[in-house]
Amino acid sequence: MKAPDKKRIILMITLTAAIILIFAGLVEGQASAVFEKAAKICMECIGIG
Amino acid sequence: MADNTKKRVAVQGLWSLITNANFKGFFEGRIYSGPVKQICVPGLNCYSCPGAVGACPIGSLQTFLSKMTFKFPYYVLGLLIFFGAILGRVVCGFLCPFGLLQELLALIPFPIKKNRFKADRPMRRIKYIILLLCVVILPASIKLTPVFCKYICPSGTVSGILLAISNSVLAGKLGRLFTWKLIILLAIVIGSLIIFRPFCKYLCPLGAFYAIFNRFALVRLTCDTSKCISCGKCSSVCKMCVDPTLTPDSGECIRCGDCVKACPEGALHCGISVKDRTAPENSSRDTFAS
Ligand code: SF4
Ligand code: SF4
Numbered sequence: 001m002k003a004p005d006k007k008r009i010i011l012m013i014t015l016t017a018a019i020i021l022i023f024a025g026l027v028e029g030q031a032s033a034v035f036e037k038a039a040k041i042c043m044e045c046i047g048i049g
Numbered sequence: 050m051a052d053n054t055k056k057r058v059a060v061q062g063l064w065s066l067i068t069n070a071n072f073k074g075f076f077e078g079r080i081y082s083g084p085v086k087q088i089c090v091p092g093l094n095c096y097s098c099p100g101a102v103g104a105c106p107i108g109s110l111q112t113f114l115s116k117m118t119f120k121f122p123y124y125v126l127g128l129l130i131f132f133g134a135i136l137g138r139v140v141c142g143f144l145c146p147f148g149l150l151q152e153l154l155a156l157i158p159f160p161i162k163k164n165r166f167k168a169d170r171p172m173r174r175i176k177y178i179i180l181l182l183c184v185v186i187l188p189a190s191i192k193l194t195p196v197f198c199k200y201i202c203p204s205g206t207v208s209g210i211l212l213a214i215s216n217s218v219l220a221g222k223l224g225r226l227f228t229w230k231l232i233i234l235l236a237i238v239i240g241s242l243i244i245f246r247p248f249c250k251y252l253c254p255l256g257a258f259y260a261i262f263n264r265f266a267l268v269r270l271t272c273d274t275s276k277c278i279s280c281g282k283c284s285s286v287c288k289m290c291v292d293p294t295l296t297p298d299s300g301e302c303i304r305c306g307d308c309v310k311a312c313p314e315g316a317l318h319c320g321i322s323v324k325d326r327t328a329p330e331n332s333s334r335d336t337f338a339s
Contacts, residue, residue: 005324013232014265018131029155030113031087034125037078038096038104039082041219044199045097045108046209047227047304048219 050156053310059144061149068092069100069146071099076206078216089125091132092145093255095198098208099215106132107184107205107255111195115188129258137266138259142303142313147204148249153242155288163242165290172251173301180254197254199226203237206230245288249303260300270304276316283308283317295315 025031043049050058068090071081081102090103106129126267132140141148183197198205209227213220240247249256263269272294284292286307291299293308297317309317 007087010265011267014130014134014262018127018134021123021127022131023127025122025127028120028123030120030122030124033088033113034089034104034109035084037109038101039080039279041080041212042095042097042108042195042198042205044195045095045202045205046212046219047206047230048222048224049199049208049226 051307051310053306054152057305058149058152060143060154061145064092064144065094065146065149066265068094068103069098070102071100074099075211076215078212078214078219080212089128090144091136091140093147093202093204093253094145095202095204095208097212099207099211099242101208108195108198108205111184111188111198114185115191115193115195117190117192130262133259133266136259137263137268137304138256138300138302139266139268139304140259141253141256142305144256145255147253148246148303149242151237151246151248155161155245157242159242160170163243164223164245164288169250169290175251176253179252180257184254197335200229201233202254203230203234203248206234246303250289250301257300263300263302264298267321268304268319270302270309270317270319271322272297272320273316276314277312278316280313282311282313286311 074080078099080097080099083102085102086096086104088103089106089109090101091106092102094103095103096104096108106125109125110122110129113120113125133210136144137310179197179201183201183255187196188194209219209223209230214277237248237252254318274294277294279294282296287293287302288307289301289303291302291308293299293302294316296302300322304319306319309319
């Protein structure tokens with residue numbers, strides 16, 4: 001198999017895996033876990049600790 | 050400023066504005082807490098920036114890994130892989146506010162400007178160590194501590210400064226940790242006056258992550274070796290010190306397109322890659338192989 005085909009196959013597999021992971025995360029409610037952290041000022045980030 | 054750079058800076062600026070559109074936050078010393086905050090942006094953009102409307106992917110990743118009860122970060126990792134697979138380091142070239150900040154600093158005249166030096170190449174590995182150690186291993190072992198955010202991230206320090214300007218309560222709480230982070234930020238600012246994007250080249254874990262995808266991402270750089278006359282113009286204009294004729298897939302390439310513009314023969318192409326026209330990678334010319 002030629003290199004470009006291999007790259008395209010890797011890309012397809014990676015994209016499929018990414019979409020599955022995103023859905024799995026959404027089902028687990030991980031978007032709201034991200035929200036919980038992101039909606040409050042992160043003391044570590046801004047250097048308070 | 051070259052035309053290509055102007056256009057790219059315009060895209061970077063526009064994207065930074067869109068993803069930091071909570072303008073009133075800058076005056077009120079507060080952050081946005083609406084529903085968009087559950088979506089990670091592709092670039093390094095602290096979620097505690099008063100303007101940020103999205104979440105930082107690197108911060109979110111550490112949040113999951115450093116939870117008391119370990120949770121595999123399906124959602125954040127999925128988003129990061131998705132961005133990487135489509136764009137690779139196009140994100141760095143076009144969609145990262147911290148990349149933009151460094152590029153603007155690079156435009157300021159400074160007595161020393163040095164982009165190519167001996168230690169450059171080995172130093173590029175540091176960002177992979179930071180990704181593994183400070184974003185994955187340490188946060189997962191020291192619970193509740195996002196090590197990269199807390200001790201390194203300059204985007205968070207900028208957010209701290211912006212918040213402190215209009216929020217006296219927060220300003221009063223800044224102490225030794227903030228001083229440490231300020232020193233790192235200052236070093237990066239001064240470094241950016243001398244070297245093109247030092248944080249991206251040596252320290253950024255997000256850049257390290259996307260670098261892995263540059264080899265097979267949908268948007269790629271390709272070189273038509275049948276057209277290339279080996280004049281070296283492309284590699285001499287590359288501020289990331291890549292030779293695109295040898296390693297167009299280099300993880301160091303931020304897909305800025307400067308080399309494409311510089312090529313007199315039209316041998317380079319940056320975009321959705323349909324055909325691989327890459328040169329063999331075992332050449333002797335100095336370049337980044339990864
Ligand atoms: S390397 Fe990091 S800071 Fe630089 S542009 Fe990429 S994501 Fe942004
Ligand atoms: S190789 Fe070309 S596209 Fe990549 S960083 Fe260098 S000049 Fe920009």
